[in-house]
Amino acid sequence: LEFTQQLSDHPKSAEERAAILADPGFGNYFTDHTAVVDYKVDAEGNGGWSGARIEPYGPIALDPSAAVLHYGQEIFEGMKAYKHADGSVWTFRPEANAKRMNRSARRLALPEIPEETFLESLRQLVEVDKDWVPNGDGEALYLRPFMIATEAFLGVRPAREVSFRVIASPVGNYFGGELKPVSIWLSEQYARAGRGGTGEAKCGGNYAASLAPQMEAEAHGCKQVLFLDPFNDNAVEELGGMNIFFVFKDGTLVTPELNGNILHGVTRSSIIQLAKDRGLEVQERKITIDEWRDGVASGDITEAFACGTAAVITPIGELKTKDGSIGSPGGNAGEVSMSIRKQLLGIQTGAVEDTHGWLTRL
Ligand code: COI
DSSP states (O other): OOOEEOOOOOOHHHHHHHHHHHHOOOOOOOOEEEEEEEEETTTTEEEEEEEEEEEEEEEOOOOOTTHHHHHOOEOOOOOOEETTTSSEEEEEEEHHHHHHHHHHHHHHHHHOOOHHHHHHHHHHHHHHHHHOOOOOOOOOOEEEEEEOOBOOOOOOOOEEEEEEEEEEEEETTTTSSSSSOEEEESSOOOOOOOOOTOOOOOOOHHHHHTTHHHHHHTTOOOOOEEEEEEETTTTTEEEESEEEEEETTTSSSEOOOOOOOSSOOHHHHHHHHHHHHHTTEEEEEBHHHHHHHHHHHHHEEEEEEEEEEETEEEEEEEEETTTTTEEETTOOOOOOHHHHHHHHHHHHTTOOTTTTTTEEEE
């Protein structure tokens, strides 16, 4: 698909942009443009993508009956663009995000988007908004591709009109300020996913369902909520918006296996590879809350961390539960966690050799 370009006639000034880039936070500010591709099913039932374009960032006109507003037919992705020392801009494993988006699309009965179109939309957007890519420590231009059902129709069936879009937001640390270990809260009243549900799809509904437990977490002074599978021995699943890893005393990494309920994190899979490259054992398996508690008590589990595109690797200091806590609020950032974080960020920002060919120039 060829992209057409309509540039904003009121982009932010260089001064406004510099003020934003000085302290972007996470998801607060957006660049001047957006990429859009439309999908439509015709009278013969054939669907196709068209109208690829760059347009000024701004509100979307949607019919009030658009399916996304009623039945949540929506999926999204999270990626980052990094500025290297020579000024070139790169992204990390975009084909993995394209594949995951299409996997989510199949689950949410949305159309699959060709990988080249997905990638080209990132390229086109970053091309017009390249001055928005920050290059401070841990900073990047967060790219948010998403797909919404725009058809005006209230029957419950897959929409025949869909819009794929990409927006971009300069970001720093997801949790704000300097990186430090976070406290997380154990959700006991709510689960995140059920067997056969949408747990492994990256759809808005999963995140909407995490908000009530997330409020509970915040009321207890925690930054994220942890979900268990109450029908599977309280196996650890994931956090509201990120995957989780444990580091054992002997250097083994353990992370919950992809059992249908868990998001197929690109950061998760990259960490598994980097740990294996170091000769560490990595186990993708069931790990229960009891194993975590006992492991910390006996000293067998020495570190835990959250990971995701937004969170990168964020050490977990403490898991608070209604009956006490695992770990401590002032817990130190673990050595293994921080070392893998440094290597991963190094690859992404061009400071460390990319031996796996994970980077794509935008
Ligand atoms: C990401 O890590 O990119 C996500 O989509 C998670 C969200 C908490 C920002």
